[in-house]
Amino acid sequence: MASSTDRMLQSRLGIKLDAGAWCVIGKIPKPPSDVHAGAGDGSLRPAFIRPLRVLTLVLTSPFVLILGLLLLLASGEEVLKKWLATGEERERLRAEELDAKRRDASIVELGLNQTFDGNWSGAAGQFLLRWYGHSSHHQRFVALSEGRILLAAPPKRVSFRAESRMKVVAEIPADKAVLEDLLPQYENNKLRLHFKDGSWIVLTTEEMRSAIHKHLLRHPVNHETESTEP
Template sequence: MAPRRKQHNSAERLGIHIEAGEWCTIDAIPRPPADVYAAAGNPRLRPGRVPALGMIGAVLKAPFIPIALLLGLLAAMEDSVMRSLAPKGERTRLRAKSTDERTRRRAVADEYGLDRVFDGNWHGDAGQFLLDWYGHSPHHQRLLLATPEGIVLAAPPRRVSVGREKHMRVVARLPVTEAALVDPFAGEFATTTLLIRFRDGSWLRVETEEPRSALHMHALRRPSPDG
């Protein structure tokens, strides 16, 4: 079954009508200041461990390369071959274009501070939401669903290595008036990076399993919560 179909099936089982969905992860949560951490009730800051039997199952499945990853590798190989076969002048132009794209991407990343998992303000909406991330579920991934009403995050109630769709439950809801998905690169680059941007301007960075996913396309069509 195609990944996108699985995501829609999971949403249907939860009774949610979605416009787009994708599995995502976050970077390691930094240690908050002691007073912030205590005020939040000393929440979990790391995902749970994978059960031993689950790890064995994951190893048994490892030889099968995901189609998306395989297609990505083939596309990269094709691009490399085409570059090598291009005339010298064209190769120079392609190298210059690639360098220019990397420069622009770094500039946007620096502007947003995308080397961080969130904007850094623990008292902002994003920081407070991040403190509850693993309290909602110790699973390391979230199924991020864009709905007409806003954003829904779903996950298994415990960390699993296989069968994540079977144990799905809603762990958080963000109304469209409070948060929205933003592609910080405005669709210019095929990246896995998305921001959950909150009404107060704070943001949380997530990484989708696939670059330029349906969620990226959705983010480009919808305005941010602050207009």
């Protein structure tokens, strides 16, 4: 079933979505000054939260405290559940913890804890230099549409109603890059935007095993690049 964001994008932009998910990237490392200048000296970080948003966060701080208390209680409940668990349940919990450790180790091994491959001259590095030039918003709604990869966002950072203000800020043809889930065996929130020259950018989805992850499980990509080393 299509999400509200999917339906809104399809209606506003007139595109058919195969799958989509909100994503963020890691901190962009400082590039060489000449490389940065050659790319237009664009911003390497999202815009700051507007003062009105900061005021809203302050005014709602009691609710944040209540939420924190609820999370603390939930954490205590999890500890109690483990303590009261049967032998079979404890074995399942140990297996889940071991699975999570293996997933986290694989993330590091594959370089998915990095923002990109580190080559500023590559397609990924050049694309990354213009990331916040396309939009100063901190998130991107990444969508697969008829073979293309679309990145949508509000033109500027907003605190509310991001979905209703979105527009496509970048489009990558199918023959230029693909989205990959390198850890399909695990529930994870990492995707790799892998360009044809072998360079890549890591995207972190808002939710674990997003709609894009599920789509890639059903439709694995077959993409040859010059290099697949992280």
